[in-house]
Amino acid sequence: MTTLTIQDVSRQSGLSEPTLRYYEEAGLLGPIARDARSGHRRYNDSDLDAAQVLACLRAMGVGIEDMRTYQANRRRGHDAAGEQRDILLRHADRVEAQIATLRVHLEYLRVKAALWDARDRGDVAAEAESHIELESILPRLEETFR
Known part of the structure; x- marks a missing residue:
């Protein structure tokens, strides 16, 4: 499994580091694993995918609540298609x-x-x-x- 820093995810998703932290606090992303020694965030491929989805939604003007629902529905899969x-x-x-x-x-x-x-x-x-x-x-x- 790939481990990415917040800088990596920021660069690849187009979301700023403060936005990534905010999205984690708001429950849109994560929870994000932490490095045991430094306490720095360590993102995996799934976290990056979620960040990229959020970046797309944000670019389209989708609000936080709809982002939250959208992310929750992604986890639900086919049951949430409608x-x-x-x-x-x-x-x-x-x-x-x-x-x-x-x-x-x-x-x-x-x-x-x-x-x-x-x-x-x-x-x-x-x-x-x-x-x-x-x-x-x-x-x-x-x-x-x-």
């Missing part, structure tokens, strides 16, 4: 809503840039078109702030 699916789909819906919001923001930024480009070029017609486009975007943009 709950795992539901957790992931709930977060997929949240990400999809964020993408829709970002698309509106991107559209606004591009039209606004086109407006300023038209002004820079002195193109009154293009500037007027940009204003019309902005008017159509504004209600959707305002929705993203609620």
Whole structure:
């Protein structure tokens, strides 16, 4: 069995050392074995795998409670498949809503840039078109702030 230091796991998972310690304290990771002489954490392959899963969940914006449930369900295996699916789909819906919001923001930024480009070029017609486009975007943009 491979024994890894906290530095090794941090490097391989992308999680900082303080985050790894926090995840252990929060019950998301471990318990992690300790070196008998130094007391330093010693991670095994399974701990690294769990840390990598947590890093992925974290990158997707999954909160601590859902991470805790997800990790517990991983240990339960097939019996928890439905709950795992539901957790992931709930977060997929949240990400999809964020993408829709970002698309509106991107559209606004591009039209606004086109407006300023038209002004820079002195193109009154293009500037007027940009204003019309902005008017159509504004209600959707305002929705993203609620």
